[in-house]
Amino acid sequence: MSKAQLSKQILVTTNDKVGEFANVTTALSDAKVNLKGICAWGEEGKAHFALLADNSAAAKSALKNKGFQVAEEDVVTVMLEDKVGAAAAVAKKIKDAGINLDYVYGTVCGCAQTSAMLVISSKENAKVISVING
Known part of the structure; x- marks a missing residue:
């Protein structure tokens, strides 16, 4: 039996360059945020990350503090x-x-x-x- 629920997803956009995956995930790790899901892709010179975290507020704060462009969606x-x-x-x-x-x-x-x-x-x-x- 499948179970569905509404969740918050963090969206991060960076320049598409070497190391951005490490930079995003390190910012979360340093803030003690655990990832529950991740999808990432590059497109037209930008890197996009869709993240599910155990603590969305802490994830957003940690990423913003590192200068990342951050949004949230349901x-x-x-x-x-x-x-x-x-x-x-x-x-x-x-x-x-x-x-x-x-x-x-x-x-x-x-x-x-x-x-x-x-x-x-x-x-x-x-x-x-x-x-x-x-």
Whole structure:
């Protein structure tokens, strides 16, 4: 059974240069912030990081103090069972509800009762949570 909830995601934008991944993650580590999920990519000379942290406020503060451009947004996190088809079942519920998604990424979370997590962004996050949780 998948469980969805609203979560805060930290967005960081830097120049796309060697070492920025280390700089971002070191700033969080130095502030004793644990990462729960990360997605990063380079595009048009910029590096973009989407981060889920155990303490969003501390993460934002640590990153801002190091001079990073930081924003925050709501996303849906979905805890998945470790079995074939778990993501497909979630995707089908969203499709059947007619919800368009902005993006999705996944991560292994190492959580007690689950083994993976999807991060979903939509203009209808509350509806996404409702259809997933039934």
